[in-house]
Amino acid sequence: MSEQKKMSAPQRRKLIIDRLKTAKDPITGSEFAEVTNVSRQVIVQDVSILKATGEQIIATSQGYMYVSNDHENLDSRVIAVQHVSDLVREELYMIVDHGVTVKDVLVEHSVYGDLRASIMVSTRAEVDQFVTAITKTNAAYLLTLTEGVHLHTLEADSTEKIDAACAALKKADFLLEM
Numbered sequence: 001m002s003e004q005k006k007m008s009a010p011q012r013r014k015l016i017i018d019r020l021k022t023a024k025d026p027i028t029g030s031e032f033a034e035v036t037n038v039s040r041q042v043i044v045q046d047v048s049i050l051k052a053t054g055e056q057i058i059a060t061s062q063g064y065m066y067v068s069n070d071h072e073n074l075d076s077r078v079i080a081v082q083h084v085s086d087l088v089r090e091e092l093y094m095i096v097d098h099g100v101t102v103k104d105v106l107v108e109h110s111v112y113g114d115l116r117a118s119i120m121v122s123t124r125a126e127v128d129q130f131v132t133a134i135t136k137t138n139a140a141y142l143l144t145l146t147e148g149v150h151l152h153t154l155e156a157d158s159t160e161k162i163d164a165a166c167a168a169l170k171k172a173d174f175l176l177e178m
Contacts, residue, residue: 005037006036007036007037007038012032012036012038012042020057020064021068026063026065029043029047031063058120060120062126062130073157075155075159075161075162076155078106080150080175082143082148083174085144088131092131093127097168099156099157100156100161101121101154102121102153103118103154104118104153106151107143107145107151115142119152149176
């Protein structure tokens, strides 16, 4: 942090919302911390408070995003898949290569119940960024909790794109039939 004066909590939170609502790409907590002259942890707390007040912010591996109602005109489908950790990149490529966004991953844990994590990947570059973040932090994929079984919420501007992605997953023997 520089010698600049720290931004007040209300100012920071307004800046976070304003920037996220107009951003085309995710914004990291570190970027907000630098602009507001506070620690990244303070930004994490601010975002938690904003979420608690009903702001539609999600955290992804690329940074924070504001969820707008632009998604109302998109087709969405939840699919069930199964594979080992080494095939995550391949699975996600198969989906995004068809113009489909992978919004999240969900597993059913025996103790915690449903565990959901936002992914929000739409391109191979975003998939690579996600996989690199998992690897760099030594985090485990959620699928390791369920012998590879997990769900994804897919979103696209047409049902045909989701159908094509599902066909590719089925051909690779990843898709679990419903």
